[in-house]
Amino acid sequence: MEHDTIYQQVCSTRTVQSDKKGFFNEFYLDVKDACGEKWLLNYFGKLKSNAARVLSIFSDREVCDPVLGVLEHVQPVYKQKDVLVSSQRRAQADKFYLLSCSAANDEERVEMLQQALGHANLAVMRAPAPHSDMAVDNGLTLAMAYRSRASILIGMGEGEAALSDLKLAANFGLESKQSVDYYCKMARAYSVMNEGARADISLKIAEKLAGSDTTLIIACRKEMATAKLTMRHQPEQEVVPQLTHGENSDLTGAANVVKLVETKDKGRFIVANEGLRTGDVVLCENPVAACLLPSFFGTNCHNCFKRLRTPVACIHCSGIAFCSAQCMGEACETYHRFECQFMDLFIGSGMSILCFIALRIFTQASSIEDGISTANLLFEHLCSHQDERKPDDYLQRALMAGFLMRILQKAQYFGRRKTEGVNPTAVELQVATALLGLLQVLQFNAHEIYHTMVTDEHRFEGNKVVYVGAGLFGTGSYFNHECCPTVAGYYVGKKLILTATRPHRPNEVVAVNYGPIFTKMNLKERQRSLRGRYAFSCNCMACQENWPLLQKIDKQVRFWCTSANCVNLLKFPKDLSKDVRCARCRKNISLKESVAKLIKIEELYREAAQAMQSQKTNEAIELFKEGLDQFFLIASLPHKDTLIAQQSLLKCLADTGTTFKK
Numbered sequence: 324m325e326h327d328t329i330y331q332q333v334c335s336t337r338t339v340q341s342d343k344k345g346f347f348n349e350f351y352l353d354v355k356d357a358c359g360e361k362w363l364l365n366y367f368g369k370l371k372s373n374a375a376r377v378l379s380i381f382s383d384r385e386v387c388d389p390v391l392g393v394l395e396h397v398q399p400v401y402k403q404k405d406v407l408v409s410s411q412r413r414a415q416a417d418k419f420y421l422l423s424c425s426a427a428n429d430e431e432r433v434e435m436l437q438q439a440l441g442h443a444n445l446a447v448m449r450a451p452a453p454h455s456d457m458a459v460d461n462g463l464t465l466a467m468a469y470r471s472r473a474s475i476l477i478g479m480g481e482g483e484a485a486l487s488d489l490k491l492a493a494n495f496g497l498e499s500k501q502s503v504d505y506y507c508k509m510a511r512a513y514s515v516m517n518e519g520a521r522a523d524i525s526l527k528i529a530e531k532l533a534g535s536d537t538t539l540i541i542a543c544r545k546e547m548a549t550a551k552l553t554m555r556h557q558p559e560q561e562v563v564p565q566l567t568h569g570e571n572s573d574l575t576g577a578a579n580v581v582k583l584v585e586t587k588d589k590g591r592f593i594v595a596n597e598g599l600r601t602g603d604v605v606l607c608e609n610p611v612a613a614c615l616l617p618s619f620f621g622t623n624c625h626n627c628f629k630r631l632r633t634p635v636a637c638i639h640c641s642g643i644a645f646c647s648a649q650c651m652g653e654a655c656e657t658y659h660r661f662e663c664q665f666m667d668l669f670i671g672s673g674m675s676i677l678c679f680i681a682l683r684i685f686t687q688a689s690s691i692e693d694g695i696s697t698a699n700l701l702f703e704h705l706c707s708h709q710d711e712r713k714p715d716d717y718l719q720r721a722l723m724a725g726f727l728m729r730i731l732q733k734a735q736y737f738g739r740r741k742t743e744g745v746n747p748t749a750v751e752l753q754v755a756t757a758l759l760g761l762l763q764v765l766q767f768n769a770h771e772i773y774h775t776m777v778t779d780e781h782r783f784e785g786n787k788v789v790y791v792g793a794g795l796f797g798t799g800s801y802f803n804h805e806c807c808p809t810v811a812g813y814y815v816g817k818k819l820i821l822t823a824t825r826p827h828r829p830n831e832v833v834a835v836n837y838g839p840i841f842t843k844m845n846l847k848e849r850q851r852s853l854r855g856r857y858a859f860s861c862n863c864m865a866c867q868e869n870w871p872l873l874q875k876i877d878k879q880v881r882f883w884c885t886s887a888n889c890v891n892l893l894k895f896p897k898d899l900s901k902d903v904r905c906a907r908c909r910k911n912i913s914l915k916e917s918v919a920k921l922i923k924i925e926e927l928y929r930e931a932a933q934a935m936q937s938q939k940t941n942e943a944i945e946l947f948k949e950g951l952d953q954f955f956l957i958a959s960l961p962h963k964d965t966l967i968a969q970q971s972l973l974k975c976l977a978d979t980g981t982t983f984k985k
């Protein structure tokens with residue numbers, strides 16, 4: 324028991340900070356040292372509200388000196404721009420682009436263009452805002468980086484991306500509207516997109532602007548005629564599915580086929596309304612807030628999490644990137660303007676991704692009041708296990724809330740402050756209090772967001788789940804756990820999709836899996852993990868009946884009694900030619916038909932697996948759905964082939980979500 328309390332504390336701490344990396348841990352340990360065990364247990368630990376806890380760390384003499392002392396020193400730390408690095412990279416990009424134009428063969432051309440793109444991407448990322456350094460490129464380094472990359476993208480056959488870069492080059496100061504070169508590039512971009520009419524119009528404008536000097540026009544016509552489109556990049560397809568029977572008016576993002584119920588021992592949770600079929604889409608929800616993991620800052624869009632190919636940069640920092648001007652706009656006009664200068668401080672502090680999300684709920688809000696009200700509503704509605712928390716835990720979270728609030732002060736979230744000091748105003752205290760609530764809620768309600776990495780060779784063989792971030796989902800937070808989940812969860816960008824992987828009877832729990840799954844982890848380990856991480860003891864069927872791990876499940880499936888209205892499970896018969904006696908309805912039952920059906924179901928699973936082998940994802944999904952629906956009519960889990968079919972269905976569904984190639 325003692326051991327489990329420690330484990331619970333370790334789990335809880337990890338949802339705030341890393342104890343190995345970052346200065347926040349040291350800050351927390353110093354404060355804890357200064358305040359002493361007595362004060363922590365007898366005073367702080369007995370405080371009843373988040374407002375009192377926050378007020379305490381800023382004003383009680385036992386803690387306020389080390390707290391204010393450290394927070395006083397919070398300063399912007401971020402990856403800055405470097406104009407020289409940018410112009411050097413652009414020169415390299417231009418060099419490789421020219422080499423690609425005179426390459427001996429396609430292979431060499433592709434190689435040169437790839438090199439050029441790599442340099443151009445860095446040139447874009449490191450270039451400062453327009454006119455911030457007039458000594459280099461007349462203050463137009465950023466625009467020139469986008470223009471260089473546009474040429475490379477045209478060479479690669481990526482007309483749309485090239486047009487977007489040309490537009491950015493113009494937005495960032497290149498005098499495009501009078502430029503022959505600009506319209507020639509536009510013509511070539513349209514031409515590689517097979518948009519002949521638009522290419523002609525662009526070329527006509529270029530001709531008009533060029534007047535008698537037709538050198539660029541002739542060169543452009545020649546390039547358009549001889550363009551080699553050997554390497555057009557194919558973006559991965561993803562589909563946002565339709566909710567089964569439309570959206571639920573009570574539960575945002577949920578389908579009409581589910582409802583929210585509450586019991587004393589399980590809290591609130593989602594159940595089937597009038598029954599579900601395998602494949603029914605029960606949830607399709609955008610996060611309230613979601614953040615990318617720092618290790619993906621260089622490879623994924625900070626705003627929509629898509630894999631980057633041609634990054635668009637924030638004009639102030641080089642630490643993060645966007646997939647498009649639209650995502651950049653959405654982020655930089657809202658949350659990123661407050662976060663921009665502190666990105667490396669967040670990482671350096673060792674704070675968890677959940678802390679990022681708590682901060683994001685404020686930075687993305689339309690006003691301070693809106694942030695406070697969203698945060699308070701979440702605290703009110705989602706579970707936070709306040710009774711289970713120890714004084715230590717509250718201290719750690721209160722300090723984190725104070726640290727995040729201090730960053731907001733420094734980022735001028737509260738406007739220009741009268742003093743540089745930390746001492747919070749009334750509204751700043753309210754924000755810190757709401758942040759403390761969020762840090763508690765996020766621990767038990769946030770979801771990890773994953774995408775699927777597929778190989779060039781095969782969509783399923785060798786594919787890998789890659790966790791790219793985490794998010795908080797309003798309705799998604801109401802799904803309880805079972806060790807054998809009844810829905811598959813996957814993501815389209817940041818959108819959480821939950822699809823039934825088995826039929827559900829009316830009022831049957833629609834359960835996700837929080838990590839400990841019975842096929843891979845034994846009962847004791849699962850119980851320990853769920854108690855430690857989510858503060859409950861699981862009582863699902865897999866736990867009650869102590870189902871074996873996947874590799875230990877024998878073939879002997881249990882069948883439902885076939886007499887009307889009897890809900891008893893019967894063991895696989897030793898001798899099929901003989902009836903078995905049902906202990907519940909006391910009838911003699913022949914299971915011959917059930918066994919024959921099972922053989923057909925296993926055949927459906929095999930066909931589905933073959934469709935996966937042939938990379939026919941949708942065909943495989945339909946076959947798995949049919950097989951699974953039929954299985955649950957006649958038999959019950961655990962059944963090895965059915966569990967494998969459910970896992971395979973998840974893989975297929977995830978393949979219709981966001982995937983990427985390395």
Ligand SMILES: C[S@@+](CC[C@H](N)C(=O)[O-])C[C@H]1O[C@@H](n2cnc3c(N)ncnc32)[C@H](O)[C@@H]1O
Nearest residue numbers: 589590591706767768800801802803804857859
């Ligand atoms: C994401 S919330 C789910 C919604 C929650 N039941 C509520 O009332 O807000 C996670 C919490 O739900 C509870 N929970 C989840 N699955 C459970 C289960 N199978 N049995 C009992 N409690 C469960 C645990 O308290 C867990 O920390």
